[in-house]
Amino acid sequence: MCGIAGYSLSSASSTWRTLSAQALLTGIAERGADAVGYAFRAGEAFRAGEAFRVDEGAVTVHKQRSGASELLDRVFIPEHATQVLLHVRDYTKGHPRIEANNHPVRHGAVVGVHNGIIFNDDDLFAARGIPRDEAGMTVDSEIIFALAESSGSDPRELEALRGSMAAAWFDEREPGFLRLARGTGRPVWLGVGPEEVLFASTERALEIVERFCQVELAKEELEEGTLVTLSDGREVERRRFRPNREFEEQKLPAVRAPRERALCLERLAALAALV
Numbered sequence: 001m002c003g004i005a006g007y008s009l010s011s012a013s014s015t016w017r018t019l020s021a022q023a024l025l026t027g028i029a030e031r032g033a034d035a036v037g038y039a040f041r042a043g044e045a046f047r048a049g050e051a052f053r054v055d056e057g058a059v060t061v062h063k064q065r066s067g068a069s070e071l072l073d074r075v076f077i078p079e080h081a082t083q084v085l086l087h088v089r090d091y092t093k094g095h096p097r098i099e100a101n102n103h104p105v106r107h108g109a110v111v112g113v114h115n116g117i118i119f120n121d122d123d124l125f126a127a128r129g130i131p132r133d134e135a136g137m138t139v140d141s142e143i144i145f146a147l148a149e150s151s152g153s154d155p156r157e158l159e160a161l162r163g164s165m166a167a168a169w170f171d172e173r174e175p176g177f178l179r180l181a182r183g184t185g186r187p188v189w190l191g192v193g194p195e196e197v198l199f200a201s202t203e204r205a206l207e208i209v210e211r212f213c214q215v216e217l218a219k220e221e222l223e224e225g226t227l228v229t230l231s232d233g234r235e236v237e238r239r240r241f242r243p244n245r246e247f248e249e250q251k252l253p254a255v256r257a258p259r260e261r262a263l264c265l266e267r268l269a270a271l272a273a274l275v
Helices: 017-031 121-128 142-151 155-160 203-213 258-274
Strands: 003-009 035-042 044-047 050-053 060-064 081-089 105-107 110-115 166-171 178-182 189-192 196-200 218-221 226-231 234-240
Touching: 003 017, 003 110, 003 166, 003 178, 017 035, 017 081, 017 196, 017 203, 017 258, 035 110, 081 110, 081 166, 105 142, 110 142, 121 142, 142 155, 142 166, 189 203, 196 203, 203 218, 203 258
Parallel strands: none
Antiparallel strands: 003 081, 003 196, 035 060, 035 081, 044 050, 105 110, 110 166, 166 178, 178 226, 189 196, 189 218, 226 234
16 A cells, blocks of 8 residues: 655646645655655746746656655755655565665656556566566556556556556656546545645545645545546546456555654644744
8 A cells, every 4th residue: 555646736826836745745654654755847947037948848756765754854846846746655566675666666758656556567568568667677556657658648558457556647758747547446536726736645635735735625536447637737638447457456454654644744734834
């Protein structure tokens, strides 16, 4: 059981980039403590009143082997960033001592996060003739992002996956877009504000953002078999697919690291007081 979260903001959003990311990370912290990470992507940035162009597609990734509480104070999202992914890991396949196995996971131009277990990843890599992004990688989540890269994020490709899935990803070839998919067996909640769309594994994570970031969100649990495309703080497309339900998975408790939640809530309160 892992936790995923993230957001897409418009450039006009007054939401504090770093604090919102810290609040989301706090909200999912209890779902895993084997590794933690985040990624962000920026559009156009401004300095001293003059616009300067950054590489809009490039994704910056930070991850480490620890629980969220050991990273929370060091999370930093530039104020010109508009897209963020966050993850806490309770690993099942792909040992966290290999950094490439930890999330956000990269495959080629695609960087993403995943909650769930994919049982046929090795079979799909072999059948499609797709090599692993790095030698030594064994994490099952990589196949999601490999299929997204090869298909241009066609939701029909997600039907080949056998297992549970909630996932989100960036494609460096498509600046401005963040994709969020729910297959089966794992929850995803959307929180929609005037200039922002946030998502997380639990509704409670969105409520923590509301509390500490002073934003009101309309909340919705995403249906299974749904791929949502977000851009500039709004939903721009919603497509359906048929998840493969032909698998059995041992039921895991949603709370895997309760101490992480308590530690992060305490630190988040202190961080919010400084804003």
